[in-house]
Amino acid sequence: MLDFSVLPPYADLLATGALWTVLITVLAGALSVVLGVLLALVTLYGPKLISLPLRGIAFLFMGTPLLLQLYLLYYGLAQLGVLLPAFWTGVMGLGVHYAVYNADIFRSAIQSVDEGQMEAARSLGFGRTAALRHFIIPQATLTALPQVGNNSIILLKDTAVLSVLGVAELVLNAQRGISATYRPFEFYFAVAVLYYLLNLAMEWALGRAARKAEAIR
Amino acid sequence: MTSAAPMIRLRGIRKSYGSHEVLKGIDLDVDQGRIVSIIGPSGSGKSTLLRSVNMLEEISHGEIWLDGVQVNSALTGRAFETHINRIRQQMGMVFQQFNLFPHLTALENVSIAPMKLKGKSKAEAEALARTLLEKVGLADKGGAYPARLSGGQKQRVAIARALAMQPKAMLFDEATSALDPELVDEVNLVMKQLAAEQMTMIIVTHEMRFAAEVSDHVLFMDGGVVVEQGPPEQVLKAPTQERTRGFLRKHLAQ
Numbered sequence: 394m395l396d397f398s399v400l401p402p403y404a405d406l407l408a409t410g411a412l413w414t415v416l417i418t419v420l421a422g423a424l425s426v427v428l429g430v431l432l433a434l435v436t437l438y439g440p441k442l443i444s445l446p447l448r449g450i451a452f453l454f455m456g457t458p459l460l461l462q463l464y465l466l467y468y469g470l471a472q473l474g475v476l477l478p479a480f481w482t483g484v485m486g487l488g489v490h491y492a493v494y495n496a497d498i499f500r501s502a503i504q505s506v507d508e509g510q511m512e513a514a515r516s517l518g519f520g521r522t523a524a525l526r527h528f529i530i531p532q533a534t535l536t537a538l539p540q541v542g543n544n545s546i547i548l549l550k551d552t553a554v555l556s557v558l559g560v561a562e563l564v565l566n567a568q569r570g571i572s573a574t575y576r577p578f579e580f581y582f583a584v585a586v587l588y589y590l591l592n593l594a595m596e597w598a599l600g601r602a603a604r605k606a607e608a609i610r
Numbered sequence: 611m612t613s614a615a616p617m618i619r620l621r622g623i624r625k626s627y628g629s630h631e632v633l634k635g636i637d638l639d640v641d642q643g644r645i646v647s648i649i650g651p652s653g654s655g656k657s658t659l660l661r662s663v664n665m666l667e668e669i670s671h672g673e674i675w676l677d678g679v680q681v682n683s684a685l686t687g688r689a690f691e692t693h694i695n696r697i698r699q700q701m702g703m704v705f706q707q708f709n710l711f712p713h714l715t716a717l718e719n720v721s722i723a724p725m726k727l728k729g730k731s732k733a734e735a736e737a738l739a740r741t742l743l744e745k746v747g748l749a750d751k752g753g754a755y756p757a758r759l760s761g762g763q764k765q766r767v768a769i770a771r772a773l774a775m776q777p778k779a780m781l782f783d784e785a786t787s788a789l790d791p792e793l794v795d796e797v798n799l800v801m802k803q804l805a806a807e808q809m810t811m812i813i814v815t816h817e818m819r820f821a822a823e824v825s826d827h828v829l830f831m832d833g834g835v836v837v838e839q840g841p842p843e844q845v846l847k848a849p850t851q852e853r854t855r856g857f858l859r860k861h862l863a864q
């Protein structure tokens with residue numbers, strides 16, 4: 394029979410897990426946005442010598458499972474003597490993985506900004522880089538917001554993968570609860586509800602941001 | 611630099627897109643405080659010429675001077691970038707499609723260039739922007755995003771934005787062509803006000819009446835050459851060239 398009263402003693406464990414999940418999402422999400430913009434700029438404006446290999450590497454990231462990338466980063470590098478903490482490996486792996494997807498979104502968002510914007514900026518005396526920074530990228534960010542937001546929601550769910558590296562996020566902490574209680578259904582169900590709530594919070598925040606962006610169009 | 615030299619001087623301006631030559635050797639002097647209008651059929655090269663003045667278009671041949679400084683200098687690379695950015699800060703440009711920055715309020719549209727390019731403080735730049743918005747009749751619209759403004763209001767903000775850099779000259783490329791007819795006058799009024807303040811201006815326009823009213827000098831262009839030029843009374847009222855007459859007939863018939 395189901396008995397959810399097994400959960401309250403482990404509320405702290407689950408809450409800590411949720412906190413780590415949020416922290417990973419925020420850090421990896423921020424990395425995926427910043428790196429995504431940089432990648433987009435390099436592929437758009439950088440020298441071919443750099444942009445072409447980068448695009449090749451991007452395809453590798455898109456074409457292989459995230460789990461495999463994390464294993465490579467964590468165990469592969471460890472074998473080569475590079476020891477990274479599991480938490481930071483996870484943040485980096487997730488961040489880079491989603492940066493590759495975000496880069497594509499930012500790239501087309503930058504290209505979709507009207508040419509007249511660059512011309513207006515240049516006519517005032519802004520250099521190309523300053524124009525990108527003050528006018529083109531902010532507008533592209535507004536355009537990219539819904540899709541990048543979607544990616545961030547997927548990223549939130551993908552943080553579960555870090556449990557295999559031993560990062561004490563929601564799933565791993567649930568598993569700890571389960572090994573103490575032998576109650577997988579109750580714990581996994583509770584974790585599912587927590588993910589769902591985090592998701593709702595994120596969608597709410599994104600919706601607010603999107604409405605702000607919409608007001609400017 | 612010297613008051614004797616014209617504010618804007620163009621010499622032998624040529625411009626080709628591939629094998630298509632769209633400017634075929636154009637000369638023009640605009641003295642400080644003078645207003646030159648450029649008229650002509652669509653595709654005659656008016657915009658290309660105007661955009662050559664601040665080098666939004668790169669010319670193939672010729673010389674461009676602003677207040678005694680050569681705009682298309684022989685500098686290259688970074689040095690040229692610095693030079694042209696400085697030159698452009700001294701020339702305001704107003705576009706047919708306004709090109710306001712949609713993610714910034716009217717006030718921010720006007721204040722951002724003096725803030726970022728001239729190192730003015732936010733307070734200083736905003737005070738200046740408020741003065742300019744008031745000047746173009748939009749004192750109450752500072753907080754509005756461009757999407758909330760009418761075409762005429764947008765164009766007036768765009769003029770204020772250009773004026774915020776305190777330019778030596780203003781370039782207008784069909785500033786009222788994208789506007790609903792009832793919004794044209796409010797923009798023309800602002801331009802007339804600038805004319806009264808002795809702003810040096812080059813105005814590409816399809817409004818013959820406005821050109822007649824404000825200009826000291828009118829250029830009629832066709833096929834990349836200046837077909838006829840002179841004071842508005844001559845070019846617009848008593849043109850000597852058949853091509854000018856044909857163009858004016860068509861235009862006044864509308």
Ligand SMILES: Nc1ncnc2c1ncn2[C@@H]1O[C@H](COP(=O)(O)OP(=O)(O)O)[C@@H](O)[C@H]1O
Nearest residue numbers: 627630632650651652653654655656657658659
């Ligand atoms: N970027 C471009 N590439 C090729 N041809 C162009 C470009 N811009 C303008 N042209 C051509 O140059 C000529 C002059 O254009 P433009 O200066 O815009 O004329 P106007 O402003 O008088 O209508 C036209 O024939 C136009 O097709």
Ligand SMILES: [Mg+2]
Nearest residue numbers: 656657658784
């Ligand atoms: Mg034109």
